[in-house]
Amino acid sequence: MSRAVRFAPLALLLLVIAGLVWRLSTPADTNVRSRLAGKPVPAFNLAAPLPGKPAFSSRDLAMGRPRLVNIFASWCVPCITEVKVLKQLQSRGVAIDGIAIRDRAGDIAAFLARNGDPYARIGSDEQSALQIALGSSGVPESFVVDGRGIIRYQHIGAVEAADVPLILSQLEQAR
Amino acid sequence: MKALLVAIAMLIAAPALADSSLPPAYWAYRQLPNASQEARAQRLMAELRCLVCQGQSIADSDAELAADMRDLVRRRIADGEQPAAIRAWLIERYGTWISYRPTAEPATWPLWLAPIALLAIGLLLLRKRIRTRARP
Numbered sequence: 001m002s003r004a005v006r007f008a009p010l011a012l013l014l015l016v017i018a019g020l021v022w023r024l025s026t027p028a029d030t031n032v033r034s035r036l037a038g039k040p041v042p043a044f045n046l047a048a049p050l051p052g053k054p055a056f057s058s059r060d061l062a063m064g065r066p067r068l069v070n071i072f073a074s075w076c077v078p079c080i081t082e083v084k085v086l087k088q089l090q091s092r093g094v095a096i097d098g099i100a101i102r103d104r105a106g107d108i109a110a111f112l113a114r115n116g117d118p119y120a121r122i123g124s125d126e127q128s129a130l131q132i133a134l135g136s137s138g139v140p141e142s143f144v145v146d147g148r149g150i151i152r153y154q155h156i157g158a159v160e161a162a163d164v165p166l167i168l169s170q171l172e173q174a175r
Numbered sequence: 176m177k178a179l180l181v182a183i184a185m186l187i188a189a190p191a192l193a194d195s196s197l198p199p200a201y202w203a204y205r206q207l208p209n210a211s212q213e214a215r216a217q218r219l220m221a222e223l224r225c226l227v228c229q230g231q232s233i234a235d236s237d238a239e240l241a242a243d244m245r246d247l248v249r250r251r252i253a254d255g256e257q258p259a260a261i262r263a264w265l266i267e268r269y270g271t272w273i274s275y276r277p278t279a280e281p282a283t284w285p286l287w288l289a290p291i292a293l294l295a296i297g298l299l300l301l302r303k304r305i306r307t308r309a310r311p
Contacts (some may be wrong), residue, residue, distance in 0.1 A: 127247075
């Protein structure tokens with residue numbers, strides 16, 4: 001057996017170890033992004049969970065102005081801090097609509113009373129049907145939808161204070 | 176002392192439950208009454224990947240989103256939709272990631288070619304072996 005062949009298994013082993021070290025030090029992105037970016041929002045018509053708040057349907061999204069569609073829930077812990085950042089965005093003129101995932105009217109009302117209410121409209125998605133139709137994989141998530149009802153940007157996870165400039169620039173680009 | 180206080184605080188703290196209080200969707204944990212429809216749904220659900228417990232199928236996962244997806248699959252199959260159409264609908268939204276069945280796109284070519292390549296290498300080695308044996 002030649003020298004080169006004799007060392008082949010060792011070289012292979014080193015290659016595998018190098019691969020493992022690389023993947024452990026820079027883990028792969030486990031977020032699953034929606035493939036609907038650049039495509040129209042699927043048609044939907046959600047019921048209004050709260051009496052004082054208009055219901056939310058896909059027709060409300062093609063009104064000429066970009067809007068932020070936020071997927072939230074009263075049982076979602078990161079949503080508590082996110083809703084305060086959304087309130088800031090609202091005070092800067094951003095139109096925000098909410099999709100409440102698997103939630104009860106009383107719980108949503110209590111959540112908004114406690115943490116603030118940035119939503120122009122709220123729709124109730126009790127079996128995650130719209131969430132799946134949007135290609136969303138968790139709560140919270142937000143979509144920037146332009147004035148023609150096209151999804152322009154998906155934000156996975158809570159919108160934090162540091163994300164405000166990013167969201168504002170995405171909304172500006174969607175104009 | 177500080178560590179002890181933290182340890183006691185952690186014992187008392189109740190873990191926050193990151194799940195809704197709504198009951199599971201109707202078809203999430205129920206079989207379809209039509210056995211052949213249920214079999215088709217089962218076969219599809221075993222090949223759809225859970226978005227929450229990545230690595231499990233939605234048939235295996237107890238995540239709420241997986242339960243809602245099982246409800247969606249069973250409902251659509253009961254409505255007469257083909258499993259391939261449901262899979263395509265989900266791939267349109269989540270990409271091929273959502274399906275465990277390997278596709279024929281270029282990224283999977285090594286997967287399909289590897290067995291053939293390994294078999295070819297094996298045959299070559301075998302031939303070499305036989306030739307050296309034959310020569311005394």
